[in-house]
Amino acid sequence: MKASDTKQKKIVINPVTRIEGHAKVTIRMDDKGKIDAARMHIVEFRGFERFVRGRLYWEAPTIVQRLCGICPVSHHLCAAKAMDGIIGVDKLTPTAEKMRRLMHYGQTFQSHALHFFHLSSPDLLLGYDADPAIRNVIGIALKYPDLAKQAILMRKYGQEIIKATSGKKIHGTGAVPGGINKSLSNEEIALLKNDIDQMLEWSVQSVDLYKKMYMDDIDRLSNLGSFESNFVSLVRKDGCLDLYDGLLRAKDKDGKIIFDKVRPIDYLKYIREGVRNWSYMKFPFITSLGQEKGWYRVGPLARVNNCDFIDTPIAEKQRQEFMELGKGRPVHSTMAYHWARLIETVHSAEKIKELLDDPDIKGKDLVTAGKRRHESVAIIEAPRGSLFHHYKVDDNDQITMANLIVSTTSNNEPMNQAIRRVAEDHIAGQKKVTEPVLNLVEVAIRAYDPCLSCATHAIGQMPLKVKLVDFRGQVIDEKVRG
Amino acid sequence: MSNGKITIYVDDVEVETEPGKTIMEACDASGIYIPRLCYHKDLIPGGHCRVCTIKVNGKPTNACTFPAQEGLVVENDTDELKEFRRNIIEMLFVEGNHVCPYCEKQGNCELQALAYRLGMIAPTYPYLFPKIEVDASHPDVYIDRNRCVICGRCVRASRDIDGKSVFGFVGRGNDKHIAVNAEHNLSETQLTAADRAADICPTGSIVVKRTAYKVPYGKRMYDQEPIGSDIEKSAKV
Numbered sequence: 001m002k003a004s005d006t007k008q009k010k011i012v013i014n015p016v017t018r019i020e021g022h023a024k025v026t027i028r029m030d031d032k033g034k035i036d037a038a039r040m041h042i043v044e045f046r047g048f049e050r051f052v053r054g055r056l057y058w059e060a061p062t063i064v065q066r067l068c069g070i071c072p073v074s075h076h077l078c079a080a081k082a083m084d085g086i087i088g089v090d091k092l093t094p095t096a097e098k099m100r101r102l103m104h105y106g107q108t109f110q111s112h113a114l115h116f117f118h119l120s121s122p123d124l125l126l127g128y129d130a131d132p133a134i135r136n137v138i139g140i141a142l143k144y145p146d147l148a149k150q151a152i153l154m155r156k157y158g159q160e161i162i163k164a165t166s167g168k169k170i171h172g173t174g175a176v177p178g179g180i181n182k183s184l185s186n187e188e189i190a191l192l193k194n195d196i197d198q199m200l201e202w203s204v205q206s207v208d209l210y211k212k213m214y215m216d217d218i219d220r221l222s223n224l225g226s227f228e229s230n231f232v233s234l235v236r237k238d239g240c241l242d243l244y245d246g247l248l249r250a251k252d253k254d255g256k257i258i259f260d261k262v263r264p265i266d267y268l269k270y271i272r273e274g275v276r277n278w279s280y281m282k283f284p285f286i287t288s289l290g291q292e293k294g295w296y297r298v299g300p301l302a303r304v305n306n307c308d309f310i311d312t313p314i315a316e317k318q319r320q321e322f323m324e325l326g327k328g329r330p331v332h333s334t335m336a337y338h339w340a341r342l343i344e345t346v347h348s349a350e351k352i353k354e355l356l357d358d359p360d361i362k363g364k365d366l367v368t369a370g371k372r373r374h375e376s377v378a379i380i381e382a383p384r385g386s387l388f389h390h391y392k393v394d395d396n397d398q399i400t401m402a403n404l405i406v407s408t409t410s411n412n413e414p415m416n417q418a419i420r421r422v423a424e425d426h427i428a429g430q431k432k433v434t435e436p437v438l439n440l441v442e443v444a445i446r447a448y449d450p451c452l453s454c455a456t457h458a459i460g461q462m463p464l465k466v467k468l469v470d471f472r473g474q475v476i477d478e479k480v481r482g
Numbered sequence: 483m484s485n486g487k488i489t490i491y492v493d494d495v496e497v498e499t500e501p502g503k504t505i506m507e508a509c510d511a512s513g514i515y516i517p518r519l520c521y522h523k524d525l526i527p528g529g530h531c532r533v534c535t536i537k538v539n540g541k542p543t544n545a546c547t548f549p550a551q552e553g554l555v556v557e558n559d560t561d562e563l564k565e566f567r568r569n570i571i572e573m574l575f576v577e578g579n580h581v582c583p584y585c586e587k588q589g590n591c592e593l594q595a596l597a598y599r600l601g602m603i604a605p606t607y608p609y610l611f612p613k614i615e616v617d618a619s620h621p622d623v624y625i626d627r628n629r630c631v632i633c634g635r636c637v638r639a640s641r642d643i644d645g646k647s648v649f650g651f652v653g654r655g656n657d658k659h660i661a662v663n664a665e666h667n668l669s670e671t672q673l674t675a676a677d678r679a680a681d682i683c684p685t686g687s688i689v690v691k692r693t694a695y696k697v698p699y700g701k702r703m704y705d706q707e708p709i710g711s712d713i714e715k716s717a718k719v
């Protein structure tokens with residue numbers, strides 16, 4: 001059915017504020033005011049995949065991290081893992097593995113703290129309908145100064161971990177093919193140990209705070225932008241949550257396994273990337289289910305739903321409580337993403353604590369090598385979800401092919417679903433889009449991903465522009481803010 | 483003069499040296515740093531880059547090639563010369579594709595270090611964005627001419643130290659570039675990773691493979707102190 005076939009109105013939300021990158025939301029209604037389609041358009045320019053072609057393979061971890069200003073460490077580590085494969089290394093030295101993990105937990109900790117406190121908590125704590133002028137991190141700082149301070153310090157702590165492991169708070173060079181270029185000194189460990197108990201305590205408080213907010217308002221929050229889906233994530237061989245490494249698992253909406261124990265190198269047999277004529281972005285799907293039914297969600301909710309257990313005690317207890325929401329099925333609520341995210345924040349803090357006590361992070365055996373290969377795939381659980389890096393490297397050590405599937409790409413269809421749900425609940429039948437309703441659309445998107453820049457591979461922030469367009473393309477309402 | 487020494491005056495400082503030394507050598511020995519790029523102490527000076535431009539008795543010239551003579555009055559650390567040198571560095575940046583953020587020479591690169599020392603924030607000239615392919619055909623060394631500043635160190639090192647003449651200049655003006663002594667690429671030359679020519683490049687243009695990013699931040703050549711500090715600290719007082 002072509003857009004011109006029926007009488008439709010279009011509501012355009014462009015771009016979404018507090019999300020990195022450039023996104024435009026279109027909500028199309030037919031002449032009866034029913035939601036016909038809800039789509040987020042992302043200008044995807046796959047520049048980096050082209051850019052690394054011809055470059056030397058050891059440069060990839062440093063080049064690709066420039067994709068993103070919020071989670072560069074994920075790209076850095078994922079490319080390094082892929083390049084381990086290229087130089088034939090399947091097992092790192094204990095020091096290298098643990099240093100990289102520490103870097104990753106530090107990254108997850110700071111990214112989750114940023115995501116929740118800076119980008120999402122203003123909506124949750126100040127109300128979705130609060131004045132946009134104060135519904136931001138400054139508003140939080142004014143009304144909840146202690147919380148705001150805690151958020152800043154949590155972020156800072158994660159960044160200190162990144163600095164200690166990669167050399168810099170952002171865009172470091174720690175991970176090299178086959179290992180790492182440094183271990184920790186006693187002074188560095190002592191410094192990081194000073195604050196870890198406080199960090200863990202604050203993480204637990206955050207998850208408890210969110211849990212209470214969610215349960216107090218469960219009818220509204222469990223429905224906001226919600227729908228059912230498949231889930232994809234890495235899990236450790238034994239089914240444990242693992243953010244750094246593991247095998248791919250997919251579950252369906254009832255929690256039944258679709259595939260399990262899939263090695264990264266085999267991902268193309270299980271996941272394909274589809275295209276749609278209205279978006280530059282790719283739409284990955286589970287091959288066996290086909291493009292229509294095979295889309296899936298990634299990220300904290302997928303990971304907590306998919307794993308059998310978590311190997312740190314506090315996070316595991318939180319997980320068990322969380323899973324009760326699903327009553328034996330996976331939890332599907334969009335707003336449960338934040339809850340799962342905070343469980344992972346606790347898990348990361350527990351892992352950091354464990355690693356800081358491990359003598360291996362002081363080790364001197366940093367790099368190892370094996371027999372050269374020509375193709376390699378690595379997957380890491382980036383803060384926002386599974387991140388795939390696939391490379392081919394020729395005999396001259398030059399990269400000839402790169403394919404990246406970032407979490408925002410996987411969550412592309414889910415975000416459309418979330419917008420559609422919000423539109424159905426709040427916009428259908430209306431002639432105007434009110435400020436709070438607009439914001440609900442953004443809230444739903446932000447639960448998945450406040451960072452579109454890595455998916456769009458473009459940089460830029462623009463003010464929010466809202467257009468209500470009828471089926472002839474004529475603007476009948478327009479709002480600009482930001 | 484009676485003891486075989488001569489004296490020159492560099493920014494009003496008396497510098498004693500011997501006949502036969504260049505102004506750069508005289509200054510180096512006295513702890514006075516003159517910025518330089520194509521000069522290398524193990525090579526015959528080339529005088530290509532002009533980063534070492536000083537004024538001798540009021541006239542601009544190269545410190546790396548100009549012989550010290552009794553009583554010369556030299557200007558070095560002046561605002562005018564610093565700006566001149568910064569302009570040269572800026573031009574080198576826009577002529578090539580110098581992507582410091584991911585270049586494996588970062589922290590150890592003389593071009594980057596000079597840019598920092600001379601206070602270059604960003605080039606003020608328009609970028610030329612030349613399209614240049616990497617030659618990674620050699621098993622152990624690659625040449626990425628995107629980062630070449632045509633200093634000729636590799637040419638001199640290969641010819642005068644390695645005795646191989648693997649590298650040479652071809653073309654003129656904007657087209658001037660480094661060529662290899664082979665029909666197609668570096669793999670057909672006599673170059674080995676142990677050659678002096680393989681590790682004398684001031685930028686990331688000629689690099690020994692698989693050595694990238696091994697040194698962590700903080701421990702790289704120019705992480706702690708600006709380029710030239712070693713000379714300034716070695717002053718014989």
Ligand code: SF4
Pocket residue numbers: 629630631632633634635636637660682683684685687688
């Ligand atoms: S390759 Fe390096 S050493 Fe040779 S001319 Fe270019 S910059 Fe100088």
Ligand code: FES
Pocket residue numbers: 517518519520521528529530531532533534535544545546547
């Ligand atoms: S250092 Fe003297 S001309 Fe280059």
